[in-house]
Amino acid sequence: MTIGFSSRTVRSTCLLCVAGLLTLVPAAAAARPGRPDPLPPGGTTARTSPLYRPGTQVRPHPGAPRVPEVSALSWVVADAGTGDVLAANDAHRRLPPASTLKTLFALTVLPALPGGLHHTVSTEDLSGIGPGSSLVGVVEGQTYRVSDLWNGVFLNSGNDAVHVLASLTGGWSATAARMQAVARALGARDTHVSSPDGYDAPGQVSSAYDLAVFGRAGLRRPDFARYCATVDALFPGRDGGAYGIMNTNRLLTGADGVAPYPGLIGVKNGYTSNAGNTLVAAARRDGRTLVVTVMNPQDGGGHAVYEEARALLDWGFEADGEVDPVGSLVPESGRPRQGPQAAPAVTAAAKPAGDGPGWPGTGAIAGAAVLGAGVVALVLRLRLVRDEGS
Template identity: 40%
Template sequence: MTGAVRAGNAAAAEVPCPRPKIVKPSAPPRPVPPADDPEAMKVGGGDLATHGLIVPAGAKQPPAVTATTWIVADLDSGEVLGACGPHVYQTPASVQKTLLAATAIDKLNPKQNVKVVQSDLDIEENSSAVGIVVGGTYPVSTLWLGLLLNSGNDAANALARMAGGGGADGVAKTVAAMNAKAAELGAFQTHAVTPSGLDGKGQFTSAYDLALIARVDFANADFRKYVLTKSAQMPAQKSPKVGGFQFQNENKLIYNYPGAMGGKTGFTTVARHSYVGAAQRNGRRLVVTLLGAEARPIRGWQQGAALLDWGFAQPAGSSVGHLVTPAEVQASAQATAATPEKATTGGLAGVAAKPAAKSGGLSVLAAGTVAVVLAAMPLSLLLVQRRRRRLARD
């Protein structure tokens, strides 16, 4: 890490995120988010605990975008190159479908056929749908394409139902699995209520969490194939008799950005525009996530493209934090369970499976016959794990 520019200590003022001057359109009031959790905001590094801008020392100022929060990170190294309010609660809109994919894509055989039931079409009026019909039968792979290209909320329900066992409680089971997956990844500010991202009471995420989720998605070959597909065909149905049709990928990044790897767009009138996108250039693979954006003067994917350009201009190794791994989260949970008193003393820096040369030293804690390796992972991860365990008991 090369150092960072931000409110690095309590006495410093937060650095405002660069934003263009715009006339905001009328929109419903945003949901009131949970109160900031000071420890959860430090996950991935203490410098990330800000509502403002955080960039490496000496970096050029990022482009002015309308997104309320955003993050740019390296998919491979996990380095966070820069961010604006990375841990600030936001409503996700359809980028929540990336969490559905991270949770369910390996559970379903892409060649399996799914018969659509009425509850699959139980979506908000005038919300996005790919056009599946009750009684129709569609391959899982086609439903994933309908979900990721056309943002089909009907496809989201069908996939969630099947991933949850196919019964009437299938969607609820999958939403529960999505929340469990988020916790497993360290996405502690994410709470799903719907599988599609349609607004639901208490549904939140953060730019940092979306980057964790995207890292899992882009590690999956099927996901990478789906999100780079430019168009797909919805098969005709015999009963009911419905003709087939073509649908297109709504993510304009793949048509206009060299090295684009794909991603996901999102919009609701409450959440405004959200976006997840990734690209590769000169051996580097970066991901950008942004939330709470307006479409003018430029659209969400264009804001993502501008931030990706900024990220690729940063030298390798410059960062302001990192994306935690599931192994780090698991190690933290084990350490918290073994020695919960450590989580309140400040004597434990955190947990990570990293070599000593990078971690600044290791200490070993025995719990029975189990050794837990302690390294320079933020204490925040331990405290968040402890808090989650306490809430689960309550």
């Protein structure tokens, strides 16, 4: 028996999911969805962080490999396990993110929608898609699994799939507000969400730092990590058929003459005329994972974003143990204390999953996932009982 949701049932369910998420994230984060925070995490004292200084920031040991020269307006190289930023250039410069903003969309919406749910697409679901948007081919009146729609988001960067998923979880404006709150919970203060799909919109910005935060957080979710590492998949077509789609991240697939990067595990690329080419890339080697953000290379054409990310990843692996961090992707409130006032050690049973320290923002998102899944499960059970009694 295939279980589907009516549009009204899903929207009622998702209003509860939205309420749960906004309750769980810090109130201060949800209180100002309209613009990026004027101060960095930690207040005015954080302005002394090298990550807020212009130009390339790195603290090399004697004999350390030199940071490669790249043309991107902004970039970050970080250790995904510890959150240490190994090197950066204008890390907090606010720039249009293009479809790399879909990383934040996924962090916000994935917890609320189990992949096995089915939804029949309505005209309203597909309204408001920007002209020239990348599309995976979602068709009005056809029923899709949520997992198929996520493949459309991660592989084909389908703005049509984003619109449908957003409509299932409260609508476009509500999704943007929730994304803003999740960004704040993760300590990402440079991001202003106007269009959840990353489409160019007035005032929409992020930064290489924030996008690295989103990429790192996403890799800690098994579903996000699985989707962003998928090379190709079948997407439902008309009359019960299907067609192949391929990930547009050429550093992952090796398409169009770009050599695939060994050990690459995602995350997301993007392009608009306003943002230029953007990329969040993560790779694993010898048990170590790096995450790199590259925003708007100025030289080298459309493939430069991949080659500059390649050079930065190579440097990051080569520089292991040869540089001191210039900052952290972990909010100061989530970092372990040092010295006599340090908090007690976390026991193995209580330690968060993943290869890095836990964060309050991660706890909020995990709580939202539990709440959203619980509410959806309850509605499914009630619907089954009603169907069996009819």
